[in-house]
Amino acid sequence: MRILFFSNPLPERLTPLLPLARALREYGHEVALATASEAAPWLEQEGFELMFFGPTTYEVTAEVARRIGVDILLSPTTDIMAEYFAGARVDLMADEAVDRAGRWMPDLIVSEHCDLVGPLVASACEVPCVVAVTGTALEPDEVDALTATVRTRYLDRGLQPPPQASDGRRLLHLSPPSLRPQWPAAARRHDATRAEPGPAPARLSLTRRRESDAFDGEAGGAHPVRGSAAAEELNDVTAVLHHGGPDLAFAAAAHGVPAGVVPERPDRP
Known part of the structure; x- marks a missing residue:
């Protein structure tokens, strides 16, 4: 099976996906990761096929600031968060992502829960999508804001908008069961996967104190x-x-x- 991962180029979003990607590769699946080039320090040592394209974190932040006049790092409100993940980032890379993924021909797409590009690509390519919750679950109002914002991006491309963002056939939680928060759509399946520390760009020595x-x-x-x-x-x-x-x-x-x-x-x- 050919499995394509999508993630924001943020270490806290990306590195929790790596144990799952490694496990799939060990089982004989062909795995590729799609994200911006700024994630290279966390990925190049892993040996996966890499698709570096799309805007960097700085470029998306700058686009959000240009659109609404507010820096997301200074005022991380729900509406600004939705414009970042479901608006500006999707606008800046979705079409290229559909083209690149279509040429790679994945059988499955895995997307971290704040990446709204992967599920859209899965819809366009008519392949299943799995969403991995790589951090704490979003609040209901955040889910509603993401869903409303990304809706027009689907409609503009002739695609059926998801009933909830991020939307996937399965929802994978990377947190231990004792810390697993309730996702707003309680009927969707929750699967636990192993949590591991991610790699650092430069390996650090550990000091006992x-x-x-x-x-x-x-x-x-x-x-x-x-x-x-x-x-x-x-x-x-x-x-x-x-x-x-x-x-x-x-x-x-x-x-x-x-x-x-x-x-x-x-x-x-």
Whole structure:
């Protein structure tokens, strides 16, 4: 089977998909990942077929600011979030995505839950789509805003709009069952997959600090917590200090390891 992944080029959205992509490859499926080129540092070491196209995070943010005059990083409201994920990003890459995916001819598309391009491509190519919830589930008003915003993008292309965004045949939760939030459409199937920490662009050495075994490090930025640990390494620690991304948060919870979190983005409280 040929399986094409779509994701926003954000590490907290993208890296939680990698264990699933690796597992599918190990089972003999042909796997490709589609996202913007800024995600190269997290993907090139994985050995997947990569489709780098579409706008960067900066370009989408700039387009949203141009359209509505507000910086999404300074005012992350529901309407602005919907314009980012379901409006500007879809407008800037959907047609190219349909063309590129059509030539690759996938049998299945897997999309992280804030990527609204993958489900549209699946509809255009008439292939099934699976949505992976790579972080905390969206609130009902956020789902409604995404659904309303992306609706016109389907209609403009002669496609049937989804009853709910993101829409897929199955909904995969990457969080441990004890932390799994309720998705607004309760009747849809929820499947658990393994949570693992994602890779860092530059591998960091882990430093043990007294009995707490807290890990920290810096990689190309001023934020004090930018580390990444392999999943098996979490079996040997008593605590982990991290940046609040879902890969490490869910992996630490799955291993029963207490965590100290220093969130660096609005969606990591």
